[in-house]
Amino acid sequence: MAYHRLCESDYRFLSLIWDHEPVNSTELVRICASELGWKKSTVYTMVKKLSEKGLAVSEDAVVRSLVPREEIQRQESRSFVDQTFSGSLPGFLVSFYGGKGISEEEAAELEKLIREMKRE
Numbered sequence: 001m002a003y004h005r006l007c008e009s010d011y012r013f014l015s016l017i018w019d020h021e022p023v024n025s026t027e028l029v030r031i032c033a034s035e036l037g038w039k040k041s042t043v044y045t046m047v048k049k050l051s052e053k054g055l056a057v058s059e060d061a062v063v064r065s066l067v068p069r070e071e072i073q074r075q076e077s078r079s080f081v082d083q084t085f086s087g088s089l090p091g092f093l094v095s096f097y098g099g100k101g102i103s104e105e106e107a108a109e110l111e112k113l114i115r116e117m118k119r120e
Contacts, residue, residue: 004055004067004075012036013046014065014072017056022064 006014016031017023023031025047032038038046047063050056055072056065085091102110 004053004072005079006055006072006076009046010050010053010055011072011076013043014050014055015069017050017063017065018069022062025058025061025063028063 013032013036016028016035020027020031025044028047029040029043032043033040047056047058051058055067056063081087081089081092085095
């Protein structure tokens with residue numbers, strides 16, 4: 001799957017689509033006005049922009065995503081770790097926790113995730 005770099009407004013808008021899809025465009029305008037303070041023209045511009053990027057589609061006045069939230073989160077997370085920590089997940093974790101310890105439960109969960117990832 002192609003990498004999709006999103007700016008903050010793209011991600012916030014796409015999040016609203018994910019949360020309500022499939023969503024009627026009139027309802028999406030109402031949601032965006034309430035949640036983001038956007039006007040109708042801005043919403044339609046964003047639908048067009050995300051459609052051109054292959055991230056969303058509007059058919060018969062119903063908007064839906066074309067890429068799952070998890071895929072975008074995976075791409076964005078990997079890009080951040082690659083750019084900021086030269087791809088080092090341990091480097092990211094050390095920085096993220098800022099020298100604080102982790103609980104036994106967190107350690108157990110991380111160990112479980114590592115075991116599962118090794119199998120894949």
